[in-house]
Amino acid sequence: MFPEAAQCLKTAAPFFPKTASLKDLRRLCSHGGAGHVQASRHFGVSRPLTAKVLPPHKPRERVEIPGLEMVTYGERMHFVPGLSKPVNPRWERDYKDPRYYKAPPAHEMALFKEKPCFVYNQRTSALGGLRQALWLTKTKLIPGLPPQLLSLTESPANQIPDQDERVQNAIKHARFWDTTEERPGKEKYSNTLLFNLLHLCATLQSRHPAIGRRILSEKYSLAATWKRGEDLFQIRGQNGFLHNCMDPLPEVSGKEEVGYTAEHVLETLYPVSPTIDLQQVHVYKEQLNCTGFRGDYPYPHAHTLYFLDGADARYKLQPEQFRAKMLMFAFGNALVRAHTIYGTQPQPVLDRPITVQAIGTNGRIFQFLVLQLNTTDLSGDDGIKNQVWLDENVELYDFAKVRPLIKKKQVKVPAGLTGYKPEVFSKFLALYLHGAV
């Protein structure tokens, strides 16, 4: 049941009889998102539906006076006016029943710690956006994708035959042809478009067999821990699709450039604290690092993460926060793998920087991100920083309309796909082929 409905149930329980409560309360609590509550039947007319919900009734406070024994009606086995109610010792079930389990308060849990930990999960919408993410991960932002990556698709061997036509067909399939209705919804088409583009890119496997050494995994739970300043940070959650690879990605920038990042100064969010909007928890495991896979996984290296903007309609993120999420989870994946290779002790410089890519889309607008993890020593603000190349808000096409937009009897935007930009798919393909060419 919806949590709001459960709350209403608790508050209204003493007033509404059980028979009517469940169905009618769904009607009463008008829920913003799930507006498809069926009209419930109301046959009985002897009780009102729209009564005022009174606040919960607190039981009278029992005063214990030391030395004074309360005379109760417990021994007499029936209520006697004037005597107090007997207090029975708390009864605990001697076996474990998951239906009737009440969690102890936070300070009584085994993993409770005084020092809080700030957790970034898949629903976090960080106020500082990308700047906050850059500060938290000690990263330097370089706008635009690295040139050696973009040059990958210039040679015809790395291009798909009839590329433009096939990409346009893929977009039309995702936006128009995938449903019996007039048009598919945003969640559906962004998902289909991503899979269609990946399917297109994978047709190059006959030319570049290294593409076959990758696998896509859908629901993996990431967990990474690091210290920044005096605070402990964690990234946790299922965030999207991950392309795992048997071979690591080559590093994007050489040792010189990595050395130059030491001079870069991170932008602070003063007066806003960099821990804003992060979930503060006191019950956590220290040194929690989990890639989402256990055992001797044949694909240990992370290649690309794919994020869908409209995946969860309840937790929609603004573009800035979406880019921050991409950066944080790419960083989390890189950090976890650095911890497995180099150990959990902070390393000022990694011998082989770890590169992770991320692509985020809402079905039309793409964000491309390449992160290179150069250091795991994130406590201080100085020293070598990590690098991120970001290409933001690139539109794959302008409009994909089922019916033309007509204003004042003039066709402003025709029906069908308009404004297709081929260079955006070249960037997608370049990120896909990186490491396999």
Added chain:
Amino acid sequence: MAARTRLSLLFPKKLPPLRNQRLAHTEAAAKKPAYPPVVPSLTAKSKSARSRQVEEQVKKICDSPVEGKLSLITRIHRRKFVVYPQTFARNADRWYQHFTKTAYIPGLPEKFTPERKTEAGESAPPAADQTTVLGDDRDAFADIRSLVSRVILQEHWHTTKRKPFLYREQEQMVGPFLRSLVTGLNHSLAKYNPLFRLSSLDIAPKVNFYWRRGQRIIPKGHQRGRQEPIRFQIDDQPQCQIRITQQLQQFAPLEASYAAEVPEVTYAPNLMPMFRRQYDNHIFTGAKLPDPACYGHTQFHLVPDRYHRDRMARQQLSDQVEVFLRANALASLFAWTGAQAMYQGFWNHEDVTRPFVSQAVITDGHFFSFFCYQLNTVALSVETDANNPRKNLLWGTESLRLYESVQDGEVVGLNDDVIKLLVQFLMNQP
């Protein structure tokens, strides 16, 4: 007609020479009729008027383009039986065979039978065995085998997952496995099967089909006593499917289906049990008409928890497991091939000129069943079925086990024959 006979009675002998003259010289220039043809009325309240209306409608549909045909055929909504490919009904495969005029042939068509492989055998060069499957590369099969085992291990061993909720096990554990397997095989085999480079891979697409078969007498209402065609609708959602731009070759010639036997069920469809509803009539292959990949290659279906063989065994329905798989393949593939045929403009009154062929693999994670379907006729309604000797054909295997279990990061008991058959299925090309 009456005028002509009267004329011949009046002038019996003078007509032949005139007729001969006409035949000899003026065949092409027909005598212009003085009056328009005498046909039954279009708007009268008579049976001949009704039949003329039907003829006009049929002619209108035949003359319109494919989109127009589809919209005219599916225009009117009436109550129809909703056929569920995955059903709890007993002996559903016999019922579905009757509804779709399909004959079931156990085993696979000659293209996939193991006899060809055992001829190549072990004494003759085993490379010939592999050449029938994958070209010249022996290592290619080893690669595919290792890919399959890695995919199994990823889903069942390596990925940290929570214990699946009640009746969500197939969806959470086997669904991703099947999707990864299909995508992995599709991409690896694109090298050997050039069709896949232009193919389209759909994840959880919708496949719908609407058709009419048989007649019933309306029991009550203002049309009581009259005949009404029985309408069916299939709304299917396979786990994933591969659509291609060229049509696959037929498994058996059209004439071979004349001898096949289709079981007849004399009971009304609602006794199956099957229920009627009235809503949009959809005919859909997985993508709309303008999509270039309009022909089907292979569908992959997942057996849900409700029909898993362990649960069926608990309900003492172990014999229905194979029946369920057959019914599922039959309904899904009939819907898919039927929709493909309709997309090419063939319908009830314009029967298919070439057979439409598709394949399906149904699995519950451990057991795989392979099915091939050949659609020879779409003319299933009462008017067109009277003199139609063609039947649709379904070939199918029993369930074959892919692997025993996963223990300590290793797949135990991986069956190579099943992998070979899967690869053969995917390598099917015209």
